[in-house]
Structure formats: structure tokens, C-alpha cells
Amino acid sequence: MKDIKSKLISAEQASKLIKNNSRLGILTVGPRSYPAELCKALERRFVSEGRPKGIEVIFNLSYGEEKGEGIDRFGHQGMVKRFIGSDYSFSPRISRLISKNSVQAYCFPSSVISEMFSAGAHNKPGVISKLGIGSFVDPRLQGGRLNPCSEEGLVEHLVFREEEWLFFKNHPLDAVILKAEAMDEEGNLLFYSPAAKSEAANLASAARKNGGLVIAEVKRIVERVRWEMSLPAFLFDYYVLAKDESKRRDKIKSSQLLNLSQEWEIIAGRVTKEIEEENKVFLSKRLRAMLPKIASSGKKFKIIADWFDPWEAEGELGEEERNIVFLDYLPHFCDTGLLDLAIVPFNQIDGSGNVNSSKKGHKIIGCNHLLEVCQNSKKVIFCGTFTPNGYSLNLQEGELRIIKDGRLTSFVPQVEQITFSSEQAFKYGQEVMYITERAVFSLHDESLVLLEIAPGVNLWQDVIQKMECEVIISPQLKLMDFSLFVKKKDLGQLSQIG
Incomplete structure (x- = not known):
């Protein structure tokens, strides 16, 4: 000594x-x-x-x-x-x-x-x-x-x-x-x-x-x-x-998870429909507010995370914590190709299906382990709002009402930074979806394809005109599930009537 x-x-x-x-x-x-x-x-x-x-x-x-x-x-x-x-x-x-x-x-x-x-x-x-x-x-x-x-x-x-x-x-x-x-x-x-x-x-x-x-x-x-x-x-x-830091917690507890806003309730609900039984699912830390809703979907699957440790959560999520697998260091696991589904945020999307998740205006976010996740998962779902800021929405009788849209759009002619390459995704046969509160898209032949729109939304006025990039409208275009747009209290009343 x-x-x-x-x-x-x-x-x-x-x-x-x-x-x-x-x-x-x-x-x-x-x-x-x-x-x-x-x-x-x-x-x-x-x-x-x-x-x-x-x-x-x-x-x-x-x-x-x-x-x-x-x-x-x-x-x-x-x-x-x-x-x-x-x-x-x-x-x-x-x-x-x-x-x-x-x-x-x-x-x-x-x-x-x-x-x-x-x-x-x-x-x-x-x-x-x-x-x-x-x-x-x-x-x-x-x-x-x-x-x-x-x-x-x-x-x-x-x-x-x-x-x-x-x-x-x-x-x-x-x-x-x-x-x-x-x-x-x-x-x-x-x-x-x-x-x-x-x-x-x-x-x-x-x-x-x-x-x-x-x-x-x-x-x-x-x-x-x-x-x-x-x-x-x-x-x-x-x-x-070092000074004693024993009182500090490192992992995020469920009490620290942000409450879901109305539009993100819709997005999380739509994402959950894409999760299949026994899937191994990556959920980005930036989408952590979606964790309780996704984990309580009733399906048997595993959410892989390095930011939420069930052992430290003290049972705050109840039985849903069984769906969460804490990994000490995710990037090396994500690089193996064993993930079935990655749920990742987007900042911008262009007409080719490229995604920017690593830069937001002057704010540098970085790629962290997004490249490992997005390049190597069998399926990737990118989530975000149609217009990033300054919007106002409302749910009324099972329909989405756009009261006010943000000044900018998330769908641009060319993304500021390519975090996810649609060309590489197409080359390796990845399934890719883009889910917003009012529309759902997929990637097909390096092109953005519109699959679904929210009930109550005007296709031309609320979707096409708000996009600054090209999009293909699917011949099978349909409405998003009605239940996603029913307020919780109204949904409870409907279930009692049923």
C-alpha cells in the first residue's frame, strides 16, 4: 500500500x-x-x-x-x-x-x-x-x-x-x-x-x-x-x-420516463402493431417515453436496451419488465444482425427514403449506435412527427384534426446528413417503415411509398402538400386503425358498450 x-x-x-x-x-x-x-x-x-x-x-x-x-x-x-x-x-x-x-x-x-x-x-x-x-x-x-x-x-x-x-x-x-x-x-x-x-x-x-x-x-x-x-x-x-457519488443513479427508471403526448400515443400504438411474437426489439433511448405502452402490448417479445435496467427499476413497470432485457453495451450486440426490429427516431426523410437521425439544425446529435442498429436489424421503423415543431392536433370522434401545422416539414428534398442509407437497405433486403401521427410510409425500390393516412386527414392538404419530396401513393392506400385515434376515456366507453 x-x-x-x-x-x-x-x-x-x-x-x-x-x-x-x-x-x-x-x-x-x-x-x-x-x-x-x-x-x-x-x-x-x-x-x-x-x-x-x-x-x-x-x-x-x-x-x-x-x-x-x-x-x-x-x-x-x-x-x-x-x-x-x-x-x-x-x-x-x-x-x-x-x-x-x-x-x-x-x-x-x-x-x-x-x-x-x-x-x-x-x-x-x-x-x-x-x-x-x-x-x-x-x-x-x-x-x-x-x-x-x-x-x-x-x-x-x-x-x-x-x-x-x-x-x-x-x-x-x-x-x-x-x-x-x-x-x-x-x-x-x-x-x-x-x-x-x-x-x-x-x-x-x-x-x-x-x-x-x-x-x-x-x-x-x-x-x-x-x-x-x-x-x-x-x-x-x-x-x-473521486468524491462519493453513491446517491446518483445511472439507469433511467420508469418514473423518469416522459409522458406520451397525443401524437406520440398514436405513433407508439401504430408501432406496436408491427411487433411480432418472440421478436428481439431495439428501442432508442430518444423514444424512451414509448416504453410503457410498447412493453404492455400483451405480446411476448424482448425489448433490448442499455438505458433501462429492470433490476434497478424496483418493479415500477410491473410484469411488463419481463419484456425488457438490459445489455451492458449494446453496439457489439446490435452489430451481430440478431435484432428483428429497430425502433428509431428520425429528424428528416427524403424521397429516396434516406433518413437523418444524427443532426438537427445546428445541434449535433451523432450516430452513437444508430448505424449498428439500423444497418443490421431485419426490420427498421423510423418514428417522428410529420412537422417537427409548432403544430397543434386534436382527436375528435375517432379522427385526427390538424389544427395547426409546424413551419417546417420532416420530409425534405435531401436530408442534411445520411444516417440511414436507403440504397444499402434495398441492397440487403431490409424492410423499412416510417411512422408518423398522420401517415405511414414504406421503402420500396429506393422510393418512399405512402401506405396509410389517419382518418379525418385530407390526403392532399395535410399530407402531400406538406411534403417537399416526391412520394408514391400506394394503390392500396388505406386508413390507419380507427382505435389509434380514440381518446382513452372514449375507448373505455366504447368497450363497455361492446
Whole structure:
């Protein structure tokens, strides 16, 4: 313990070990692995001293509540010269810097980021993957670049054995910061999950291979850690004892799920009709408000999620929790092709059926594990409202009344960023649907086909004229199910009458 105590330093001391213009890897596999104290200290030092400056930050996921927390602590002009990550959704300061072209920024799939860390640990030149072909990650489109100043090409398009691949270059790390649950008296670290342990091992090894520095933030010191969830002391240079955060919860409980608005009740109800018995279903965190309605559909299927842990939910969803399978780290599972159905949000759709789910105006969301999910699921359903903002709807006698539409439409001539490629979906025979509160579409031969409209909606005035892209109207066009548009109290009265 005596030798280990000499390696215990403060967060402020640790922040001074990160040099200007260095490449920093950060462990972000779940909030419990994110080194909050170290990131705070780095931010404080930059604000007060202007150092470290010009660093490159490589991370996987972002966390926080859009209040300058998580990776957003690095969102200061001059602090970072380049970001490489998969998720920018909780980083408004970084989004603003990217939009102003003040920092280089790239976005790659979550599992690719993890494999990049592994490549660094195993002396590989990079990662070869099919993820992102035809999307904004493809170098023939944007190559993952998020703005004009991100000039360097970090992705290459390859043809190997007559198949297309993308090659993501390796980025040797100068320093790594990470967080562990506990440290024992010999300096071995305990991690809260296999995924956190695996990514921490790759990050630390990658830095070691490059002669870099590894600093670990730890929650507590114990006599001995469990070997099956631990990493050896020789991987780490210094340790920082974190403040007690035992009262914080990491997973979303059902009490934190947002109430469904009227239009999203319709969308969730229509989505549920597409779920078949025994399906393995991915539900995006951005659609988490739909969870109670989908889980209580009465069908036997499994919802795969990394943001809702039934073991921590304390029975709040009742028996429906049996339908939920919590996976510690989704991207690698989603990449296997074992998902039957993916339920994902959209921001924009074009006439070819391409979808933008990763960018919303000036807000950079990132792809996170959307590419893994959308590219590898047998069926994909994209959900969203027909006009994104400023609309007003009402239900009346089993019909949908459009009182006021938003200024913008979700259906555009060309999406701002291709998160989902209809060309690739058509090539591999994926079934694709697009569900809104007033219309349901499908993908056919790289074209958008209108299948259903809501009762009470005017086809021309409320649907076709509100679209800025071409659409094919199915000869079998029909009305959406009447029951979706009956208010709950009215539906109860109808069932009593029946």
C-alpha cells in the first residue's frame, strides 16, 4: 500500500500531467465509467491557465443534462483542436463550436470507436468495417466530418474480395483518463461491468504501447478486488480518489420516463402493431417515453436496451419488465444482425427514403449506435412527427384534426446528413417503415411509398402538400386503425358498450 499511496494524487495534480497538443482518450462506457473529477479539473485548469490547449479528444459516448457536464467540459475555444466521438447529444457547447467551424470534429459509430481503441492496443493500423457504408461516415460523402475545417480524411473506402469496406485509421494515444469502481491495496482496479473493463483495458494498453500516460479515477479503496472484473496495477500510472457519488443513479427508471403526448400515443400504438411474437426489439433511448405502452402490448417479445435496467427499476413497470432485457453495451450486440426490429427516431426523410437521425439544425446529435442498429436489424421503423415543431392536433370522434401545422416539414428534398442509407437497405433486403401521427410510409425500390393516412386527414392538404419530396401513393392506400385515434376515456366507453 505504501507504493500505491505515492501514486495517489489530486485531480488538480493529474490535470497538469496532460500536455498541450496531446491526444487524450477518455473512457465513457456508461456514466459510472466517465471520469467526472478529472474532466472537471482539466476544465478548471484551462479556464484559469489556458492549459492544456490544442488537445485531441477521442471518446465514445457523451453524458450529462446539456448543462456543460460530461464531454461538454471540453467545449471551450482553444482547449481542443479535434474531437473524435460517436455521440454529441449532451454537448451543446461542443455543438456550437462545431457549427461555428471553430474545432475539428468527426463522428464514427460507437463500436468502431471501441475497435479503434482495441486496434491501438494490438498494434493494428486501424479498423475495417462495413458500418457506415452509404451514410455520412462514408468518405465518398462526408467521411464522418462534421464541419468544413475537419479537412483530414480519417476514413478510406476499400474493395476487398469484391466487397465494400470502410477503413478507420488508428490514432495513437498520448494519455488516457478513466474511472473505476474501486482500487485495492496493490493498485488493481475493479470495474462495474465487463464492457467498462474491456474498453478500459484497450485504452490503457493503447496508451502504454505509445509510451503514454494512464490516470485512473477511483471511487474507493478496498482491501482486495474481484479478479474477474479487475485490471492489473501495471496498466496505471496515477490514481485520483473521486468524491462519493453513491446517491446518483445511472439507469433511467420508469418514473423518469416522459409522458406520451397525443401524437406520440398514436405513433407508439401504430408501432406496436408491427411487433411480432418472440421478436428481439431495439428501442432508442430518444423514444424512451414509448416504453410503457410498447412493453404492455400483451405480446411476448424482448425489448433490448442499455438505458433501462429492470433490476434497478424496483418493479415500477410491473410484469411488463419481463419484456425488457438490459445489455451492458449494446453496439457489439446490435452489430451481430440478431435484432428483428429497430425502433428509431428520425429528424428528416427524403424521397429516396434516406433518413437523418444524427443532426438537427445546428445541434449535433451523432450516430452513437444508430448505424449498428439500423444497418443490421431485419426490420427498421423510423418514428417522428410529420412537422417537427409548432403544430397543434386534436382527436375528435375517432379522427385526427390538424389544427395547426409546424413551419417546417420532416420530409425534405435531401436530408442534411445520411444516417440511414436507403440504397444499402434495398441492397440487403431490409424492410423499412416510417411512422408518423398522420401517415405511414414504406421503402420500396429506393422510393418512399405512402401506405396509410389517419382518418379525418385530407390526403392532399395535410399530407402531400406538406411534403417537399416526391412520394408514391400506394394503390392500396388505406386508413390507419380507427382505435389509434380514440381518446382513452372514449375507448373505455366504447368497450363497455361492446
